[in-house]
Amino acid sequence: MSQARKPNPARRSERSRRAVLDAARALVSEVGYAKVSIEAIASRAGVGKQTIYRWWPSKGAVIFDSFLELSRGEDGVRLPDTGDLEADLKTVMRATVAEFADPVFEAPVRALNLEIVADPALADAYREKLAGPVDEAKKERLRSAQRAGQLAADADLDLVLEVLYAPLHQRWLHRSGPLTPEYADALVEITLRAFAP
Amino acid sequence: MSQARKPNPARRSERSRRAVLDAARALVSEVGYAKVSIEAIASRAGVGKQTIYRWWPSKGAVIFDSFLELSRGEDGVRLPDTGDLEADLKTVMRATVAEFADPVFEAPVRALNLEIVADPALADAYREKLAGPVDEAKKERLRSAQRAGQLAADADLDLVLEVLYAPLHQRWLHRSGPLTPEYADALVEITLRAFAP
Incomplete structure (x- = not known):
């Protein structure tokens, strides 16, 4: 690394x-x-x-x-943990949606995405070096929520992340709908309902 | 058309x-x-x-x-409607997951996806001519479920389709996880829980 x-x-x-x-x-x-x-x-x-x-x-x-x-704050990749999962995820998802709606941010990410989709070896490297560490930070926050009884203890955390992020990813990739704060909130609410304890 | x-x-x-x-x-x-x-x-x-x-x-x-x-049966694009939403969606999603796991099917779809992601005009045409009619057929099935009280009457059907399909789409596109019948079932169960009446 x-x-x-x-x-x-x-x-x-x-x-x-x-x-x-x-x-x-x-x-x-x-x-x-x-x-x-x-x-x-x-x-x-x-x-x-x-x-x-x-x-x-x-x-x-x-x-x-x-x-x-791009995904790293002052002290590395870490999600906020105020103890309120819904509020924390909305903070993160609103920021993520805003980034994807920003041409300066989204152009290089789109270019990298194209390469990853076309090249399985690059997709592996992407998962290991980039998506992996970021996903691990997100899962750390979700585990904290599981301990606090705010998320089903047996939830498959890979699936939780997919349900939370994949709709945004697809909407952005295919430009198939608006990227708004309300959309960010809706994804969080739907995900928490799907994986409620 | x-x-x-x-x-x-x-x-x-x-x-x-x-x-x-x-x-x-x-x-x-x-x-x-x-x-x-x-x-x-x-x-x-x-x-x-x-x-x-x-x-x-x-x-x-x-x-x-x-x-x-590829998405069209004998009598056009139509989803099964046996009256049991969960069973019907599992039938459809298992077939869809199997298609995405099949190299013969997935290669041209991957090629078209790359073009769509890179070209906004093509993305528009794709939505109008291909994704649009297919999505409409899926929504017709969801509306039937709403009338039968199996899905929240106020559910945003675009969001329902995103939660159901986008995780599969992303997992396939990034080759980030297995495409199995169990995965298809899990996506249906999660979606129905998220949009329960």
């Missing part, structure tokens, strides 16, 4: 690291995953190729890190 | 019509929507270009008809 190769905390390194991640995401959006090269990322970010290789082992690692960055 | 240009019922015409639709679907799978031409479809199907133009107004129309054919 690239986490083991994080840059040192000096401010200049952090600026370079962010420039590299922004460049990687922008290039995937513009030319597609297959055509992005380490050279192009370095050139766009204004850093040397060696700077990239010092922090990331491969092109795949830097691109996945650039997308992981 | 291409339905208005159906071939005459003579057996030879029906054979040609099927050959054209099979060729269209195969070519989308092999070379992608953008590169399929009427010429290539005609050549693959062993008919003249004029035969195709007699029945369909455009390349888009013949390709969408070729996919609509």
